[in-house]
Amino acid sequence: MSQSAEHAGVQDLLRRMFDAAVAAAQPALCVPRHLPDPPRGRLVVIGAGKASAAMARAVETCWTGPLSGLVVTRYGHAVPCERIEIIEAAHPVPDAAGETAARRLLQQVQGLGPDDLVLCLISGGGSALLPLALAGLTLADKQALNKGLLASGATISEMNCVRRHLSAIKGGRLAAACHPARVVNLLLSDVPGDDAIDIASGPTVADPTTCVDALAILRRHRIDVPAAALALLESGEGETLKPGDPRLPDIETRFIATPRMALEAAARVARQAGYPAHILGDAIEGEARDVARTLAGITLPSARHGQPFRPPCVLLSGGETTVTLRGQGRGGRNVEFLLALGVALGGAAGVHALAGDTDGVDGQEEIAGALLAPDTLARAWALGMNPRERLDDNDAHGFFAALGDSVITGPTLTNVNDFRAIVIDAPAAQPHGTC
Structure with a gap:
């Protein structure tokens, strides 16, 4: 399988998990x-x-x-x-x-x-x-x-x-x-x-x-x-x-x-696709970039050494992070989390992620969130974007929009808070790019 086909397959899995989380909280069902x-x-x-x-x-x-x-x-x-x-x-x-x-x-x-x-x-x-x-x-x-x-x-x-x-x-x-x-x-x-x-x-x-x-x-x-x-x-x-x-x-x-119900629905999709799923928590709070560094600290040793989680696997979490606006960007806690995660991972091979708000609106934007791939940082540099500078400017929405990696759902008519999924598909090799 080509690398592009592999990436597409994992990103499809991420979207199916997100969609399952949203569907589980639809009022018509609940x-x-x-x-x-x-x-x-x-x-x-x-x-x-x-x-x-x-x-x-x-x-x-x-x-x-x-x-x-x-x-x-x-x-x-x-x-x-x-x-x-x-x-x-x-x-x-x-x-x-x-x-x-x-x-x-x-x-x-x-x-x-x-x-x-x-x-x-x-x-x-x-x-x-x-x-x-x-x-x-x-x-x-x-x-x-x-x-x-x-x-x-x-x-x-x-x-x-x-x-x-x-x-x-x-x-x-x-x-x-x-x-x-x-x-x-x-x-x-x-x-x-x-x-x-x-x-x-x-x-x-x-x-x-x-x-x-x-x-x-x-x-x-x-x-x-x-x-x-x-x-x-x-x-x-x-x-x-x-x-x-x-x-x-x-x-x-x-x-x-509740957020837990949505994460459990996503976990079922992951397991049906052959990925063991681990729910790290449904009530995680803190600055979005701090939470990203913490989850990167779990993801990297799992990808490289099989500890604490052995790949292939999916790490799921929810809650509500915050963003302290210091730059000129548009904020958005889910995309800020995702960009900070990408910077912390440094392009680690085999690691993909999605972060989005289950109501379809991240911050003040009509954008639910975004997707992260192992080549995200390299593609950003090729377009002349410095990922760390964009993060410092709270401009994650602009960053992922320029890459074509925004997740746009429109109003989902439900709301069970943030959804984060990290797929660890294989032991990481040398990074594809740097921050």
């Missing part, structure tokens, strides 16, 4: 088996996130009784529904459409009784899609805060802690508005550890964190915030609803899809 029994009163469906519209359609398809509702999703992620209104808004930096949608969500659950049921469909992206600020803050304040958080290198848990304490709808406030109705949350997890409070910043669950925690995060990452936001946190007026709060209704939370 929602029906988690639907609650019909209530004696009304069913009101609400939700937010990149997958919320697809979740709403799955509810409509399976629910035979009356229902009404509203969900908000990212631009381009809407799907047609007949009884549930779909609103599109901006992500990751919020806009006025999201602010209006958040107000209307609160209106949807007004005046409910104890026999009524609120079915809340939450997936990743809901934080930016529900930017309703506490009194004293403006949408411009929320936009500035989101931009600062995204560029800071803060973890998703840290970002959501800050967002909750400056929101009029997150941190359990939407759940309080549902009282005394029963609430059933169907959550499609995109966060490490599957903590409900971090999925869309927990609009319908109690929050154990505090304003003091939020202030510490802002100071640790040196994030500038509007004076009004700082005042709300320092005064404690931004405090969220805590476990045991009497304003919270009867709440049941069901996880319908």
